[in-house]
Amino acid sequence: MKALVFKRYGKPDQIVIVDTPRPTLKPNEILVQVHAAGLNPVDNMIPKGTFKPFLRFQLPATMGSDLAGVVVEVGSRVTRFEPGDAVFASIFDLGTGALAEFALVPENAAALEPENLDFVQAASMPMVGLTSWQALKERANLKPGQKVFIPAGAGGIGTFAMQLAKYLGARVGTTTSTGNVDLVRSLGADEVIDYKKQQFDEVLRDYDVVLGTVRGDAIEKSLRILKARSAVVSLVGPPDPAFARARGMNFFMALLFGLLSRKIVGRAKKRGVAYSFLFVHPDGGQLAEIGELLKAGRIRPVIDKVFPFEQAKEPLAYLDKGRAKGKVVVQIR
Structure with a gap:
C-alpha cells in the first residue's frame, strides 16, 4: 500500500510517499481502507521533532491522525464493528498514521461515521x-x-x-x-x-x-x-x-x-x-457522541480545501501557513 511517511526528524525532504506493507491486525483492532484523512497543525509539528520528548515513533513513520473510511477486516476480539462499516477516528498518539491507503485503528478509538456526512467531511472532524x-x-x-x-x-x-x-x-x-x-x-x-x-x-x-x-x-x-x-x-x-x-x-x-x-x-x-x-486523546465513545451532534445538524463541518493523495505534501505546506478557514483534508480514495 502507499503511505505518506517521514523518514527523519527535522528534514522536510524526508517526507515522501512510499510503498509499505499492509499492516497486520491485532485482536482489538480494525483495518480501515482510508478514503480521506483530515490534517491538523500537529501533523506538521511531529516531523519537526516538536513532540519528540513524549511522542515516540518508529521511523519511517506514517503521518496523519484523522481518518474516515470503510472497515475491511476486524480483529478476533472486536465486537462493535464489522467489514463494510463506514467509520471515522483519530489515531493520534497511537504510534500509527492515517495518511495511507489502509490504517490500523483500535476498536475503542473508532465510531460509526454519521450517515449525513461524506468521507471528506467525516475525516475533518475527529481531532x-x-x-x-x-x-x-x-x-x-x-x-x-x-x-x-x-x-x-x-x-x-x-x-x-x-x-x-x-x-x-x-x-x-x-x-x-x-x-x-x-x-x-x-x-x-x-x-x-x-x-x-x-x-x-x-x-x-x-x-x-x-x-x-x-x-x-x-x-x-x-x-x-x-x-x-x-x-x-x-x-x-x-x-x-x-x-x-x-x-x-x-x-x-x-x-x-x-x-x-x-x-x-x-x-x-x-x-x-x-x-x-490539554493533550487530546483518542476516544471512540466521545466521537460517537460528537457523531450524534453532526447527524442532528447541531454542528457542521467547515472545510477549506481538499487535496488529492498524490499531492499530500502540498496541503501540509498550506496548513503550515496558518491561513486555513476550517479544515484541510486529503482525499485518498
Missing part, C-alpha cells in the same frame, strides 16, 4: 471534535450562560469549538480577520474582535473560560479578560506537571514542565484563574 469536547465539556465543565473565549475562530479548532460551546449553552467570543467575521458569526460567535483593528484584551471582559489556541503572548493577555475562579485550558502549552504525571513521565520531566509553566501558572493564580494544558 478538532475530541479536542473541543475534552477541553470545554470535560476540563472546563462549560455551563449554560457562561462566557468562553475561543481565539482564531475561523481556524480548524475554532470552527468546531465555537459550535460546541453554543450547543452547551455558552456565549462565545473570538478573534478573526475582517474577511472572516461573517463566517464566525454564522458559527455562533457573539462577540467578534477583528484583530487587525482591536486588541481582544482591551475589549472583552468577565469571561469564565479561555481556550488557548494561539501561540505567543495570547494566553497571558487572556488572563485580563477572565473573572476570578475561571479557567484557561491551553492547547499550545506550556505543558504543566499534571500533564507529565498523566503520561507517566519521570520526575525530571515533571520538574521541567513545572519550570516551563511556572510563569503562566503563577500569573493565573494571582488572578484566581486555574491554568491547565
Whole structure:
C-alpha cells in the first residue's frame, strides 16, 4: 500500500510517499481502507521533532491522525464493528498514521461515521471534535450562560469549538480577520474582535473560560479578560506537571514542565484563574457522541480545501501557513 511517511526528524525532504506493507491486525483492532484523512497543525509539528520528548515513533513513520473510511477486516476480539462499516477516528498518539491507503485503528478509538456526512467531511472532524469536547465539556465543565473565549475562530479548532460551546449553552467570543467575521458569526460567535483593528484584551471582559489556541503572548493577555475562579485550558502549552504525571513521565520531566509553566501558572493564580494544558486523546465513545451532534445538524463541518493523495505534501505546506478557514483534508480514495 502507499503511505505518506517521514523518514527523519527535522528534514522536510524526508517526507515522501512510499510503498509499505499492509499492516497486520491485532485482536482489538480494525483495518480501515482510508478514503480521506483530515490534517491538523500537529501533523506538521511531529516531523519537526516538536513532540519528540513524549511522542515516540518508529521511523519511517506514517503521518496523519484523522481518518474516515470503510472497515475491511476486524480483529478476533472486536465486537462493535464489522467489514463494510463506514467509520471515522483519530489515531493520534497511537504510534500509527492515517495518511495511507489502509490504517490500523483500535476498536475503542473508532465510531460509526454519521450517515449525513461524506468521507471528506467525516475525516475533518475527529481531532478538532475530541479536542473541543475534552477541553470545554470535560476540563472546563462549560455551563449554560457562561462566557468562553475561543481565539482564531475561523481556524480548524475554532470552527468546531465555537459550535460546541453554543450547543452547551455558552456565549462565545473570538478573534478573526475582517474577511472572516461573517463566517464566525454564522458559527455562533457573539462577540467578534477583528484583530487587525482591536486588541481582544482591551475589549472583552468577565469571561469564565479561555481556550488557548494561539501561540505567543495570547494566553497571558487572556488572563485580563477572565473573572476570578475561571479557567484557561491551553492547547499550545506550556505543558504543566499534571500533564507529565498523566503520561507517566519521570520526575525530571515533571520538574521541567513545572519550570516551563511556572510563569503562566503563577500569573493565573494571582488572578484566581486555574491554568491547565490539554493533550487530546483518542476516544471512540466521545466521537460517537460528537457523531450524534453532526447527524442532528447541531454542528457542521467547515472545510477549506481538499487535496488529492498524490499531492499530500502540498496541503501540509498550506496548513503550515496558518491561513486555513476550517479544515484541510486529503482525499485518498
